[in-house]
Amino acid sequence: MSALTGFLYAILVAYLGGWYFGYWTGNFSLLLFILTVVTLAYWLAERFHFKPARDKAAAELVANDAQRREKLAAQGIERVDGDVEGARQQILQQPWWLDWTAGLFPVILIVFLLRSFLFEPFKIPSGSMVPTLRVGDLILVNKFHYGIRLPVIDKKIISNHDVQRGDVMVFRYPVNPTQDYIKRVVGIPGDEIAYLNQKLFVNGQPIEEQSLGNFYDDDAMVYRPQFTEKLTGVEHNILVDPTRQTPPVPRLNFPFIENCRYSVEGVTCKVPAGHYFMMGDNRDNSEDSRFWGFVPDENIVGKAFFVWMNFGNLKRIGSFH
Structure with missing residues (x-):
């Protein structure tokens, strides 16, 4: 998914660059609509797939650590080195490609709605x-x-x-x-x-x-x-x-x-x-x-x-x- 996201960003940069330098005429309304749809897809994937998968992996890490500690405690070992909290936080952290897609969806949606139905700026x-x-x-x-x-x-x-x-x-x-x-x-x-x-x-x-x-x-x-x-x-x-x-x-x-x-x-x-x-x-x-x-x-x-x-x-x- 990170490769796909990078590819999509490369297309966006190429499109905006060509528009800026006059190689083709852009359609900002269409671009904003496509960005809204694409970031919505990422936002839904994050909410219903990627985040639950990270939560599950983090819970399994904590459960496995607790099980390991119980086994060691049964053997009379009270003090166990290692803290899984840092690893847990790392597992829960949102990848960059989701942060720059799903994370942008609410902002892009608000801009799209405001510009499409309420007010639009012009120079x-x-x-x-x-x-x-x-x-x-x-x-x-x-x-x-x-x-x-x-x-x-x-x-x-x-x-x-x-x-x-x-x-x-x-x-x-x-x-x-x-x-x-x-x-x-x-x-x-x-x-x-x-x-x-x-x-x-x-x-x-x-x-x-x-x-x-x-x-x-x-x-x-x-x-x-x-x-x-x-x-x-x-x-x-x-x-x-x-x-x-x-x-x-x-x-x-x-x-x-x-x-x-x-x-x-x-x-x-x-x-x-x-x-x-x-x-x-x-x-x-x-x-x-x-x-x-x-x-x-x-x-x-x-x-x-x-x-x-x-x-x-x-x-x-x-x-x-």
């Missing part, structure tokens, strides 16, 4: 959500807000809240579902979303916005015009640069592209059933639904709601809209 890699979220923000995502989904296969089994305009949502990128993206929901099923001349319209109505002056983007080291936007009651800040009015051009022939009309003014799209239209708060520095299409419901990961750490700026810690 913001780009500036597409500035000023709401900055590069380096470590955020928490509520996994059960939109419903309970089975881990790995991501099939919803219990519904919860509906997706609302204005939600900041993490989802699997439709073009490459192995990547997680974060954007703001601006359109829900049935909505007609228009982004024309850098103005957002929902079902023909312009979204109210107010100028807040310039915002200094620490990452890009430039000042950008900042506005506050009210999207279905959710007030949040956005960046819009009037000097960059290049209309969006679709990157690919995405599903339901026939629902969209592109012009020199911008884009207008009718959101299909079971899909959502996403945009970044940094409107001129965000590749979003304007370019690659709609996000299907099955791609939803969860609702982002809290910055739990930013090592470069501790003041970033807190909730956001």
Whole structure:
């Protein structure tokens, strides 16, 4: 068993190493599920086979020592050298390969359950959500807000809240579902979303916005015009640069592209059933639904709601809209 455990650890190290150096794309949810199953198997084997076998061997050692002492006592020998306690403790000691498998099962199980059904941490890699979220923000995502989904296969089994305009949502990128993206929901099923001349319209109505002056983007080291936007009651800040009015051009022939009309003014799209239209708060520095299409419901990961750490700026810690 120690050889098998060593072999399994070698596979794990090779997999993580290849993932880290970019030789292949990893699936952390699947990896965590496999680790949970494997450590569970070791934990069950330890509880119902290996530990009882060690207990039995230790009991036999003590019994044999007691029997030996009784025989010697019958011969008039009262003092007997040797203490089996040290040997008994050594027999009862858990081998390293069980300590690093069965012993890790409770921890891995807790992480698996928390990450799969409650909260999952993410790191913001780009500036597409500035000023709401900055590069380096470590955020928490509520996994059960939109419903309970089975881990790995991501099939919803219990519904919860509906997706609302204005939600900041993490989802699997439709073009490459192995990547997680974060954007703001601006359109829900049935909505007609228009982004024309850098103005957002929902079902023909312009979204109210107010100028807040310039915002200094620490990452890009430039000042950008900042506005506050009210999207279905959710007030949040956005960046819009009037000097960059290049209309969006679709990157690919995405599903339901026939629902969209592109012009020199911008884009207008009718959101299909079971899909959502996403945009970044940094409107001129965000590749979003304007370019690659709609996000299907099955791609939803969860609702982002809290910055739990930013090592470069501790003041970033807190909730956001």
